[in-house]
Amino acid sequence: MNEDQHERLRGHRIRTTLKRVPGILADLEPTPKRGSGAGTSEPKLPISETVLEASQVLRNVLVSWARITMEERHVPPPTEDTVPALVAYLTYHSEWLGRHPVGEEAEDEIADAIANLERLTDQPSATVFAGKCPECGGAIYGKEGRDAATCTTRDEHDEVCGTIVNVDEGRAQLLAQAASMFASAADIAAILPVEAATVRKWGSRGHLGGYCDVVTREGRWLIESVMERIEDGDRMAA
Numbered sequence: 440m441n442e443d444q445h446e447r448l449r450g451h452r453i454r455t456t457l458k459r460v461p462g463i464l465a466d467l468e469p470t471p472k473r474g475s476g477a478g479t480s481e482p483k484l485p486i487s488e489t490v491l492e493a494s495q496v497l498r499n500v501l502v503s504w505a506r507i508t509m510e511e512r513h514v515p516p517p518t519e520d521t522v523p524a525l526v527a528y529l530t531y532h533s534e535w536l537g538r539h540p541v542g543e544e545a546e547d548e549i550a551d552a553i554a555n556l557e558r559l560t561d562q563p564s565a566t567v568f569a570g571k572c573p574e575c576g577g578a579i580y581g582k583e584g585r586d587a588a589t590c591t592t593r594d595e596h597d598e599v600c601g602t603i604v605n606v607d608e609g610r611a612q613l614l615a616q617a618a619s620m621f622a623s624a625a626d627i628a629a630i631l632p633v634e635a636a637t638v639r640k641w642g643s644r645g646h647l648g649g650y651c652d653v654v655t656r657e658g659r660w661l662i663e664s665v666m667e668r669i670e671d672g673d674r675m676a677a
């Protein structure tokens with residue numbers, strides 16, 4: 440194979456690798472709420488720090504190669520600074536990039552960043568409890584940031600249940616069950632869209648139901664009263 444074919448193939452590989460990005464992003468971004476819930480501040484599912492970091496790394500890699508393309512090729516910059524726009528831009532210029540003296544570096548950097556993000560989003564440990572299965576009653580875990588989760592509970596014949604639940608609804612049910620429970624500000628901040636410091640502030644001002652743990656001397660707050668307080672805040676902000 441001659442040098443020209445090598446470079447052409449490299450451009451093709453860069454293009455193929457970039458094609459994987461929209462799928463990863465679709466897995467990461469919660470779809471906007473439709474219908475009556477539109478516009479309200481529904482708690483978004485948490486996406487772990489490492490995933491956020493990896494997507495930031497990918498974005499930086501794409502930005503740097505887009506900049507090189509733009510400056511050396513004297514072409515207009517990408518329409519936007521977003522990952523999808525950068526992917527579209529670099530896909531368009533992939534053949535040129537493949538022929539670039541450091542095209543091999545471009546290929547490696549882009550492939551590494553994408554593979555890393557893929558690996559992290561595929562990690563089975565990055566899961567959230569999505570509530571109980573309405574069919575079999577088994578616990579369902581969803582991947583962080585995804586809308587739907589599948590019940591993987593097996594019955595006595597070793598068949599997977601397979602019921603698909605909406606993660607947000609499952610979480611809402613979970614919260615409804617947790618409403619009458621008491622928890623520390625930090626634990627509440629982990630499940631509700633509120634900062635731990637805010638919970639402590641509300642608690643110290645007497646806005647929340649709760650008690651002081653005699654051992655840790657820390658407040659234990661009624662989750663329901665925190666939820667009400669958040670809703671009140673949303674109403675005032677609306």
Ligand SMILES: [Zn+2]
Nearest residue numbers: 572575590600
């Ligand atoms: Zn099930």
